[in-house]
Amino acid sequence: xxxxxxxxxxxxxxxxxxxxxxxxxxxxxxxxxxxxxxxxxxxxxxxxxxxxxxxxxxxxxxxxxxxxxxxxxxxxxxxxxxxxxxxxxxxxxxxxxxxxxxxxxxxxxxxxxxxxxxxxxxxxxxxxxxxxxxxxxxxxxxxxxxxxxxxxxxxxxxxxxxxxxxxxxxxxxxxxxxxxxxxxxxxxxxxxxxxxxxxxxxxxxxxxxxxxxxxxxxxxxxxxxxxxxxxxxxxxxxxxxxxxxxxxxxxxxxxxxxxxxxxxxxxxxxxxxxxxxxxxxxxxxxxxxxxxxxxxx
Amino acid sequence: xxxxxxxxxxxxxxxxxxxxxxxxxxxxxxxxxxxxxxxxxxxxxxxxxxxxxxxxxxxxxxxxxxxxxxxxxxxxxxxxxxxxxxxxxxxxxxxxxxxxxxxxxxxxxxxxxxxxxxxxxxxxxxxxxxxxxxxxxxxxxxxxxxxxxxxxxxxxxxxxxxxxxxxxxxxxxxxxxxxxxxxxxxxxxxxxxxxxxxxxxxxxxxxxxxxxxxxxxxxxxxxxxxxxxxxxxxxxxxxxxxxxxxxxxxxxxxxxxxx
Numbered sequence: 001x002x003x004x005x006x007x008x009x010x011x012x013x014x015x016x017x018x019x020x021x022x023x024x025x026x027x028x029x030x031x032x033x034x035x036x037x038x039x040x041x042x043x044x045x046x047x048x049x050x051x052x053x054x055x056x057x058x059x060x061x062x063x064x065x066x067x068x069x070x071x072x073x074x075x076x077x078x079x080x081x082x083x084x085x086x087x088x089x090x091x092x093x094x095x096x097x098x099x100x101x102x103x104x105x106x107x108x109x110x111x112x113x114x115x116x117x118x119x120x121x122x123x124x125x126x127x128x129x130x131x132x133x134x135x136x137x138x139x140x141x142x143x144x145x146x147x148x149x150x151x152x153x154x155x156x157x158x159x160x161x162x163x164x165x166x167x168x169x170x171x172x173x174x175x176x177x178x179x180x181x182x183x184x185x186x187x188x189x190x191x192x193x194x195x196x197x198x199x200x201x202x203x204x205x206x207x208x209x210x211x212x213x214x215x216x217x218x219x220x221x222x223x224x225x226x227x228x229x230x231x232x233x234x235x236x237x238x239x240x241x242x243x244x245x246x247x248x249x250x251x252x253x254x255x256x257x258x259x260x261x262x263x264x265x266x267x268x269x270x271x272x273x274x275x276x277x278x279x280x281x282x283x284x285x286x287x288x289x290x291x292x293x294x295x296x297x
Numbered sequence: 298x299x300x301x302x303x304x305x306x307x308x309x310x311x312x313x314x315x316x317x318x319x320x321x322x323x324x325x326x327x328x329x330x331x332x333x334x335x336x337x338x339x340x341x342x343x344x345x346x347x348x349x350x351x352x353x354x355x356x357x358x359x360x361x362x363x364x365x366x367x368x369x370x371x372x373x374x375x376x377x378x379x380x381x382x383x384x385x386x387x388x389x390x391x392x393x394x395x396x397x398x399x400x401x402x403x404x405x406x407x408x409x410x411x412x413x414x415x416x417x418x419x420x421x422x423x424x425x426x427x428x429x430x431x432x433x434x435x436x437x438x439x440x441x442x443x444x445x446x447x448x449x450x451x452x453x454x455x456x457x458x459x460x461x462x463x464x465x466x467x468x469x470x471x472x473x474x475x476x477x478x479x480x481x482x483x484x485x486x487x488x489x490x491x492x493x494x495x496x497x498x499x500x501x502x503x504x505x506x507x508x509x510x511x512x513x514x515x516x517x518x519x520x521x522x523x524x525x526x527x528x529x530x531x532x533x534x535x536x537x538x539x540x541x542x543x544x545x546x547x548x549x550x551x552x553x554x555x556x
Contacts, residue, residue, distance in 0.1 A: 179402075181398060181400055181402035182402060182404065182405070184355055184396075184398065184402060185396075185398065185402035185403070185404065185461075185464075186404075187353075187354075187355065187388070187391060188353060188355070188391060188394070188395070188396035188398075188465070189391075189395075189415065189416035189420060189464065189465070189467075189468050190388050190389065190391045190392045190416060190420040190421075190468060191388060191416075191419065191420055192384050192385050192388045193384050195419060195420070199415065199419055200404055203406050204404075204405060204406050278406075280406045280407075280448070281405045281406045281407065281408075281448035281449060281450055282405070282450065
């Protein structure tokens with residue numbers, strides 16, 4: 001019986017082998033693609049015919065006020081993110097400390113800065129002078145708060161400390177993702193806790209930390225725009241200042257949107273390379289580092 | 298108390314270790330002389346790995362004391378008090394011992410050679426040129442020189458474990474601890490790791506080996522300890538403990554392993 005069936009299959013195979021193959025057709029996909037192209041054409045047409053003065057967009061795209069705002073946006077993103085990452089690492093390590101005071105203060109920090117709106121925090125920092133007219137060490141050195149906490153400082157502290165609270169959780173999850181055996185192996189070759197963290201745990205935690213932090217850098221670029229309410233002259237605030245004067249509202253908003261997209265695109269490219277770097281020893285990666293074999297004589 | 302002398306590299310006196318309500322080590326005393334190949338066998342949960350981890354201070358003991366290479370570990374004696382050592386002092390004490398883990402624990406983000414020179418480089422702060430040459434010599438010794446630029450993930454379990462042994466040796470320890478070094482390996486890879494360990498024993502290295510490989514224990518060990526339920530049940534020459542055990546528990550265990 002089975003011999004007969006096998007013979008039948010064999011006969012079919014011989015007949016089928018030389019035939020032409022016609023690929024399956026996906027009619028649904030063709031329809032969907034056509035609909036999307038149609039919608040796209042409609043949007044393009046609407047913008048082309050709409051009340052937008054494109055020459056104005058082009059003119060203001062590289063205007064000094066806009067470029068100055070762009071520089072301030074980038075500076076604030078870099079500074080606030082740097083502060084956020086440093087605070088995030090410090091508070092993540094404090095959170096994981098056996099010392100209840102360290103752990104408690106980390107918990108409080110994360111609870112407070114994640115639990116209140118960012119805009120409120122910015123306003124608090126900006127109005128700090130109302131509570132503390134002077135800051136410093138009493139009797140040693142003191143400054144007037146109003147001289148120190150201007151729009152830049154208030155924005156930096158607001159964005160950076162808020163970011164730190166989120167980054168602390170990201171860093172903590174990254175550290176927890178590294179197998180405890182890695183720590184034990186590091187200890188067994190005589191590493192101290194801090195060296196273990198720096199050389200063994202954090203480099204491996206980076207693989208888990210980078211994608212969410214990259215995500216947060218991108219949202220930071222855009223979050224800086226809320227600093228316009230406390231007079232930090234970033235790109236959106238400068239665009240507003242310009243359109244209050246010339247009434248070209250949409251044109252200047254398009255200019256701002258264009259610059260945000262450019263910055264975010266560059267950051268995404270950077271993130272791709274960073275992720276590749278930290279995925280060492282995880283399958284996909286760049287060329288292997290070579291250790292020079294300097295054997296002396 | 299136990300009899301200990303200057304010839305002992307490890308002296309454990311009345312050591313207890315508790316995990317919650319479980320007594321992992323119950324009043325364990327053991328002296329191991331320099332040059333010994335001490336095998337520790339026993340069922341899982343018998344405390345044999347815990348004892349090894351206590352010797353390397355990966356676990357903190359709850360009672361008793363351990364000396365390694367003549368030095369009390371974990372504490373400094375000040376008058377009639379014991380002061381806990383700092384993180385850095387414990388790290389220094391660990392330099393006497395090298396440890397090989399069941400699950401290899403190679404640093405995944407480093408190549409084979411980077412793994413081996415990491416300790417000499419960052420802990421001993423020795424010049425790179427010297428330690429690269431030494432690292433390569435160690436790789437030759439475990440037969441994996443051509444894998445120097447591979448990442449751990451690209452290697453078989455047996456190869457990873459041989460690298461882990463080389464990494465421990467790079468710190469020039471006086472004592473090597475092996476925590477079930479072949480238990481996570483596919484059966485056909487066990488032999489290559491045992492061969493490296495056999496070679497190491499022949500070179501005169503003092504070793505404490507927690508293992509289920511009774512054949513290896515019988516062939517290489519200078520002394521065998523059988524542990525059960527956190528206690529040392531029986532101790533003696535390999536032929537005595539493995540072939541003609543005195544205790545019923547030892548007999549049952551050996552029969553179960555050989556079955």
